[in-house]
Amino acid sequence: MTPVEPLDTTTAELLERFRDGKIPGLARAISVVEGERSGFQSLLHTVMAGGPQAKRVGVTGPPGAGKSSLVAAAATSYRERDERVGVVAVDPTSPYSGGALLGDRIRMNDIAMDPGIFIRSMATRGSLGGLATTTKEVVDLMDGFGFPRVLIETVGVGQTELEITAAADTVVVVLVPESGDAIQAMKAGLMEIADIFVVNKADRPGSARLVKELRQALHLRAGSALKDIPAHHGVDLGQAMKKERTTDAPATEPEGWSVPVLTTNALTNDGVDKLLRTIDEHRSWLEESGQLEVRRRDRAEGRIRDVVNRELMRIAWRRDEVVDLLREGVEEIAGGEETPYSVARRIVEVLLR
Amino acid sequence: MSTIERELESRSELERTLRERERELADLKARLAEWEETAESTPQRETLFSTISGREVKPLYTALDRTEASDEDDLGMPGSFPFTRGPYATMYRTRLWTMRQFAGFATAEETNERYKYLLDHGQTGLSVAFDFPTLMGYDSDHPRSLGEVGVCGVAISSLADMEQLFDGIPLDQVSVSMTINGPAIILFCFYVAAAERQGVDVSELRGTVQNDILKEYQAQHAWVFPPEPALRCIVDMFEWCSENTPKYNPISISGYHIREAGATAAEELAFTLRNGFEYVERGIARGLDVDAFAPRLSFFFDVHNDFFEEIAKLRAARRIWARGMKEKYGARNPESWRLRTHCQTAGVSLTAQQAENNIVRVAYQAMAAALGGTQSLHTNSMDETLSLPTEKAVRIALRSQQILAFESGVTNTIDPLAGSYFVESLTDDLEAEALELFDEIDALGGVVPGIEQGWFQQEIAASAMRQQREVESGDRVVVGVNHFTEGSEKIEIDTLKIDPDVEKRQVAKMAAMRDDRDGARVRETLDALREACGADENVVPRILDCARAHCTLYEIRAAMEDVFGAYKEPVFF
Amino acid sequence: MSDERKIRILVAKPGLDGHDRGAKVIASAFRDAGFEVIYTGLHQTPEMIVNAAVQEDVDVVAMSVLSGAHMTLFPRVKELLDESGADHVLLTGGGIIPEDDVAALEERGIGRLFGPGTPTTAAIEYVREWFAAQNTA
Incomplete structure (x- = not known):
């Protein structure tokens, strides 16, 4: 393997703590990568050498959909299955001050003390698209640290958060009856990114209608009738995403996975087990259909482009x-x-x- | 004179009166314009001319500020609808407000001594401050209570503690207010059981339990159960108290904590009253007769720095409540329309810097409470930003009320500020603002959805942030803090220290109590309670049984939580 | 980018006291000062606070204590931080804390504690200065 740069002593020490399974080692490694501090590339290079192992599940959706609650509920259930879980929760950086208020841990207080769960809050630091610039790298670190499952929660400020497809194997889109109808979801490009839809707070009025509408919309898409419907502003987000994903990937939609619409109530845990089973099913499908490989290749390509872009920028402006x-x-x-x-x-x- | 002549005569008289009035108004407008000219050419101080809630105040109020209103409809007489001028006809001429100092610290035994001291010094009612573990439903020996037992109030974990708290104080002779919310129903049952053990007739119990869970979700955050089961318990108390303790107030609907958390006067007014109406709606939905429980609903407001705004707030509160109860909820008993309130001076207005100045702040606030027509009053002690109050500080706070009541003369006449252009206009404005906020709350789907969406919490936080900015910029003068400071002064006030042994003693006492009681009886009563929680049954008698069987606070809480679940803090910024 | 290191700060409300006006005001002020603020909500145990501080790799833990339990809570959090190898973290805070107690706590390695009426700018400046000193040393 091509070495990146020689390891300095601080990074080497950090790596040692990381490899010993020390939580502070992981926490500091994340800070180094997030801040692109010296040695971060060799750190990632070393940690990622084994290739991706963890099952990466992205959770996205509009504000107020209950993403944090659902992530907390899912993490709890994974723990009941004795699976260790890493969680990355992203919140927006204020464009005015550069500061951020990261509040997602509040929802996870019940599980925060479980040593099998590691939660890290990240600020977007100017990145658009629902994740922070280095969220994908942070997921790699959690993967390399040995978490077999990593949950990624996007910002959820309302804009379309397509970046998640580049970070997760399985994307769960969470909606609530209050977040609008299926047409709005389509216009927001959510049909293109969702592997699983969840209607949360399903005890609220309007949820049955939303479920029905989503199923109809998905059915129509599957039948191709509205598959290439342009989005509201004339941009076909689906096409845009495909381009971003890869140039060589098959242009056809992956066969054999029809996007399910589930209902949950994260506060009472209703429907969470079903969601976990569906995530497992999606995983099996990814592996069996070869899509996992396709997605990982896409991610690798995307990552190389990212790293080169960032490196060029750094070189240029320095x-x-x-x-x-x-x-x-x-x-x-x-x-x-x-x-x-x-x-x-x-x-x-x-x-x- | 013929009928027609008389008719013409009276009509022309009316026309004359109207013309007269128009002339007067025109005249007033002309004089006002003249005054404005003078005012504009006179330099004014560079400062905020707004209330602490951010309300702009005009330099001058005249009859023009209240042309639309009818005094008969809006003011009435004291003791009659809509009660703007006071809930009772003769007010302080008959009975002064109750001077009620909130107190509690360390163990039941030590607080009991303080109560006896206060009663000896002329205090006329007791008010229990519980420690944080009790407020959250934890026993003194629960791991989460570590370091907090008896620190900010008295620790009450079982009937035994409650009995000791009122040892030698006959509960049919004194009115007791208990500030507790999340586990209020449990502490209330300890209280009733303690009265039973004193051999007192329970129907003679007088006092109030705060029991206002909605403002806990909104502002103070000492919650236990989620909103729906918590509201069910409150209605259970309305029902049980109306039948068994008819002189006892099963709730004190509180704006105090909403205000202290940062709300403006109008928000305090609106959120509190809307919460009150929510409880009324819940009671009606249960099938209770509104006039059976509404007369026992009581209120609790903050009295902050802005003298006139606070007076107007209390006057507006009575009017809004009376109108709502009569016109919207169909109450027919005037007792249901009458808003009775306790007041406390604003804790957040106290400063750690030059703490003695707080005596003056509290005195002005207390006067606003009296002029606003409060039924009872707690005056804060000057040292409360430093620690729990010392005996001396508490005594000065109580003496401030006595000076107000007996020396200042404000109690001689009823609602002396009625008819003031400014005060009446402020009262009208506050009422109108509150009604607008009601509409906003309704648009959210009501109080509980508003809480779930974090709306109240965000409104309050935003107001708190605005006030902080005003103070930090120096625009809002706080004497001794951002103006008129004295450099790095040493704070020279004695503070009250809680003996760290309190926790150990309390934990030992709990262990002994647990050993002493009948374990089988404890299990039986808790099982019965669980069953009642899951069924369509009033839970008060079941909790009373648990109290009598010496179940502890946390045991009872946990049994209820098994069925009800726990409340989780919503996330928002 | 990597030139300017963000200050990460955990704002915590330990114990059973739910009065979070101060904690929220200071959290917002820190955010407006450009810090990344991790807010963990109410009713936190010292263990929860330290666990979060470690996972989030914060530079500073700021606690708001109005309940009088400061002599238990601050030392306990400090002790746990040290045990977790996070002794580099600055533990600071504010609330209703008598002067003698402030002095006693400072002696035990706890940073500045701010009393009622302190402008938020004072706390921000203190954290900035501490951070700058750490990173030049």
């Missing part, structure tokens, strides 16, 4: 020359001498020299 050109360029644009395009071209030329 160079004084480039920063100088940027500053000069801004002045020149203000003076009407240049445009952003001509300035950018100059910068790229310098980089490629």
Whole structure:
């Protein structure tokens, strides 16, 4: 394997604690990766060497859908099956202050003391798409640490959170009767990302109707009638996602998995066992159909692109020359001498020299 | 004069009166305009001219601020609908407010001594402060109670503690208020069982248990069960008390904690009254006659710094309650329309800096409570931001009430501020704002959905944040804190320390009690309680049986929780 | 990116006291100061607080204690932090804490404790300064 960079002593020590199964070691490793502190790449390189092992389940949905409660309920049930669980919960960073209030642990207080559960809160730090920039890497760390199951909870601020498909093997989309009808779910691109739909707070009025609508919509999609329906703003999110996922992946929808619509009440635990069974079924299907392999390849490709992009950016903006050109360029644009395009071209030329 | 002539005569008289009135108004408007001109050309201080709740206050109020209102409909006479001027006809001319200092610390034994001291010094009612474990339904020997037993109030884990708390204080002779909510029904049963053991006629019990769970979810957070079973227990108490303890108030619907958590005066008013109406609706839904339980509903408001706004708040509260009870809920008994309230001066207004200044703050707040027509009052002690109050501080707080009642003269006449352009206009405004907030709550689907969605909590937190910003920017002057400070002064006030042995003694006492009691009886009564919780049956008699069998607070709580589940804090920011 | 390290801070409300006005105000103020604030909710035991602090790898734990149980809660959390190898974490807080107790707690390795009426900016500055000192040392 190609080495990334030599391990410095701090990172080596950290790795040792990590490999010894020390929780503070994992916690610190996450901070190093999240902050892209020195040594983070060699750390990830070492940890990921064994390839992905954990079953990664993403939970997404609009605000107020009860994602945290459902994650807590699912984690509790996994523990009852004696499965150790890692949880990553993402909350938004305030664009004004750069700070964040991470409150997802409140819902998980009942399970927080279980040594078989590790919960980490992450702030998006400017990343859009429902996850933090390094959430996928943090999941890799939990995987490498030995958690056989990792649950990922997206931000849930209402925008479409498609990033989750790049982080999870199985995506659970949680809705509640109050979050709107099936048409809205379609427009939001949720049909394209969901492996499983859950209507939570199913004791509320309107839930039966939502379940029915979702099933109808899924049925229509399966029959292709509305499969390529453009989204509200004229962007076909389904197509956009496919492009993002891979260039070579089969353009057809994976055969043989029809997206189920389940009902739960996370507070009373109703329907949670069924959800877990369905997640298992989806897993078996992923493995048997070869889709797991496809998704993992997609993820690997996506990750390489990510890492290269980020590395290029880092290289670019770290160079004084480039920063100088940027500053000069801004002045020149203000003076009407240049445009952003001509300035950018100059910068790229310098980089490629 | 013929009929027609008389008719014409009276009509022209009416027209004359109207013309007269129009002239007066025009005249007033002209004078006001003139005054405004003068005011505009006069420099004014650079400061906030708004109440602590953020309400803008005009420099001058006149008759023009209340042209629409009818005094007859809006004010009435004291003791009659809509009770704006006071719940009773003669108010303090007949009976002063009850001076009731909230007290409790360490063990039942030590608090019992403090009660006897307070009664000897002219206090006219008792008010029990429980420690946090008791407030949350934990026994003193529960692991979660560690470090908190007897610290912020008295620890009461069983009937034995309750008996000791009132040892030598006949419960048919004194009115006792108990501040407890989540496990209120259990502590109430300890109290009734203690009265039985004193040989007192239970129907003679006077007092109040706070028992207001809705504001716990909204503001204070000492909850145990989820909303629906918790509300069911409250209605069980309405029912049981109306039949067995007719002089006892089974609830004190409280704005105090809502305000202390950061709400504005209007939010305190609206949330509290809307909670009150929620309890009424629950009682009616049970099939109770509204006039059978509504007369025993009592209230508890905060009295904060803004003198006139607080007076107006209490006046508006009585009016809104009376109108709602009569017009919306169809109560026919005037006792059901009459809002009776306890007040406490605002704990959040106290400062740790220059703590003696708190005596003055409390005195002004107390005067607002008296002018607002309260039925009972707790005045905070100056040292409460430092620790539990010392005996001396409590005595000064009580003396402040006595000076107010006996020296200041404010008790000589009823509702002396009625007719004040400013106070009447504020009263109208607060009522209107509260009604608007009612509409918002209804749009959320009611009180419980509003709690589940975190709406109340967020409104309160936002108001708290606004006040914090005003104080930190220095715009809102807090004497001794952000203005008129004295550098790094040493705080020179004696503070009350709770002996760390209290916990050990209480734990030992619990162990002895557990050894002494009839274990089979404990199991039987708890099983019967579980069954009642799951059935369509009033749980009060079952809990009473548990209390008599010396089941502990936590045992009873746990049995109920087996059926009801526990409340979980909703997540929101 | 990696140039400026975010301060991660756990705001906790230990014990049975549910008065969270102060905890919420300070949590929001820390957020507005650019910190990443982990808020764990009410009624936390010292074990829960330390467990969360370790998993979240926070730099600071700030506790709000109004219940008078500070002489039990602060030392207990400090002890557990040390036991968990998190002795680098600053334990600070605020509430109704008499001066003698503040001094006693500071002697036991607990950071500054802020009394009622302290502006949130004072706590923010204190945390920033502590953090800067840690990272230059």
